Amino acid sequence: MSALWYRVGPVITVVIAIFVLWYAGAVALNSAWAYDKAKRAGVELSTSELIADTLSQDKPKLPAPHQVGREIWKTTGGMVASGRAFSKRSLIYHSWITLSSTLLGFVMGTALGIGLAVGIVYNRTMDMSVMPWVIASQTIPILAIAPMIIVVLNAIGISGLLPKAVISMYLSFFPVVVGMVKGLRSPGRMQLDQMKTWNASGGQEFRKLRLPSSMPYLFTSLKVAMAASLVGAIVGELPTGAVAGLGARLLAGSYYGQTIQIWSALITAAALAASLVGLIGFVQKAVLKRMGMA
Structure with missing residues (x-):
């Protein structure tokens, strides 16, 4: 187990760090739009509501990893499943x-x-x-x-x-x-x-x-x-x-x-x-x- 972790552990650690920084960057960069929407609506956002909004915007400054992953799946695996693997949207x-x-x-x-x-x-x-x-x-x-x-x-x-x-x-x-x-x-x-x-x-x-x-x-x-x-x-x-x-x-x-x-x-x-x-x-x-x- 230690030998396996010695080989893959550093890679997994780097990947986790990238995802953490990516999510943090998405929240930070997309928060201005979330605050602006809340201000125009006359409401205040809690921390959980802010995070949820910044990670689900349609046109974010920085999309979250799960949004990118969903788009890739929709335009690859989803296209294959629907028989349109070589359509111009794939x-x-x-x-x-x-x-x-x-x-x-x-x-x-x-x-x-x-x-x-x-x-x-x-x-x-x-x-x-x-x-x-x-x-x-x-x-x-x-x-x-x-x-x-x-x-x-x-x-x-x-x-x-x-x-x-x-x-x-x-x-x-x-x-x-x-x-x-x-x-x-x-x-x-x-x-x-x-x-x-x-x-x-x-x-x-x-x-x-x-x-x-x-x-x-x-x-x-x-x-x-x-x-x-x-x-x-x-x-x-x-x-x-x-x-x-x-x-x-x-x-x-x-x-x-x-x-x-x-x-x-x-x-x-x-x-x-x-x-x-x-x-x-x-x-x-x-x-x-x-x-x-x-």
Whole structure:
């Protein structure tokens, strides 16, 4: 029991603390509206009445956890139960739209990142010229560059999924480049000299030494890239006026002051990101175990 608590106890403690602070914040932020209603009605609120009011408002400044949970269930499990899992009011539908551009952008960003990393490691000119530009590219705010990407691609007739995927790629390729460069350069001088004594070619050195050595670094960077790709997909939905996707859900909620809808989309996005990163972690364990690294 003590070993189990040692593993899950800190997580449970943090979750409980988050919920306590969340409820306290909801009461504090929503109390002004509750007091205002009571004042206009000419009544005084007791502490229990104040708490009940602040935790049940239709458009609270900060929705309570149970309100967000109820909204998520209504737009996921409730939709599935009614046979409308992919209706436009379902978070499952919006999550799928965002997931599609996230995965495409992640694949594109991973391919670009690995390609650049190989070039940087094996070509000194690329190392001196490309790497500084890769780093500089991340100093440009994504909120500034996203509309530019959308406009340019729309001007040449490209719309829909691809522009959002390009924005995801822009955010996700950087950690892959950095991780792979570090991983491909991780073999020591003695290991590289040993490959030379075996008369290994450059390709054999890459396949037999550098690439396997880079796997732990690659998977770590892929986790970061996946989370960044999801952020890019959501950001890419904002300047397009999209009507589908978690970004569109956030935008619609902000237009109409539906804070519960906003928070339900945010929590859903966080759960989606955690699931994708967890999936990469599962693949990482399987691959590294097969390679004898775990």
